[in-house]
Amino acid sequence: MKKRKLLNSELDRKSISEFHQAEKTPLIVILDNVRSLNNIGSVFRTSDAFLIKKIYLCGITACPPHKDIRKTALGATESVHWEYREKTIELVKELQAEGTKVYAIEQAEGAEMLNDFQPEPGINAVVFGNEVKGVQQEVVSASDGVIEIPQLGSKHSLNISVSAGVVLWDLFSKIKKI
Numbered sequence: 001m002k003k004r005k006l007l008n009s010e011l012d013r014k015s016i017s018e019f020h021q022a023e024k025t026p027l028i029v030i031l032d033n034v035r036s037l038n039n040i041g042s043v044f045r046t047s048d049a050f051l052i053k054k055i056y057l058c059g060i061t062a063c064p065p066h067k068d069i070r071k072t073a074l075g076a077t078e079s080v081h082w083e084y085r086e087k088t089i090e091l092v093k094e095l096q097a098e099g100t101k102v103y104a105i106e107q108a109e110g111a112e113m114l115n116d117f118q119p120e121p122g123i124n125a126v127v128f129g130n131e132v133k134g135v136q137q138e139v140v141s142a143s144d145g146v147i148e149i150p151q152l153g154s155k156h157s158l159n160i161s162v163s164a165g166v167v168l169w170d171l172f173s174k175i176k177k178i
């Protein structure tokens, strides 16, 4: 086998308008006070990859356009639908009232390990937290459940954009039955 690397032109990616028209994965991403612009951009890029329905940018989470978001989003702020909300807790309650299940992605008492978690039919939302403080306790308390990524090394946690990559791929693959 030659294992020749594919050219970008061979990857058959969607144009921005094709992305907008495509059926989305029934997953919503909520960023709860994420401080780093590079982390925000990185979550946009991952969300584009897995056809995420929408990203909510909450609290201090900065909004596009910004050059430091663009550096890591690489254009994904144009494809993925997004909206700013000041209070994460109000958004969580609003989504729940519409029937969306909201899960805090955190290390918490009673958390379910990601490998054991099965997304509910319908729309699921996942909340990722601040680089230092994590997801606000009131948001964790109001959520329908907490999902934790098992870690076995010496560090307490993963970078938020890395954790978004792990969780979004896992849920995308479970929803699409890949």
Ligand SMILES: C[S@@+](CC[C@H](N)C(=O)[O-])C[C@H]1O[C@@H](n2cnc3c(N)ncnc32)[C@H](O)[C@@H]1O
Pocket (backbone or CB within 6 Å): 105, 106, 107, 127, 128, 129, 130, 131, 132, 133, 134, 135, 147, 148, 149, 150, 151, 156, 157, 158, 159, 160, 161, 163
């Ligand atoms: C750097 S961590 C925050 C760590 C912080 N010490 C705390 O109290 O949560 C930033 C975010 O990444 C996600 N995260 C990182 N590692 C995780 C893990 N092992 N399981 C679940 N979420 C994780 C969570 O959403 C967390 O709020």
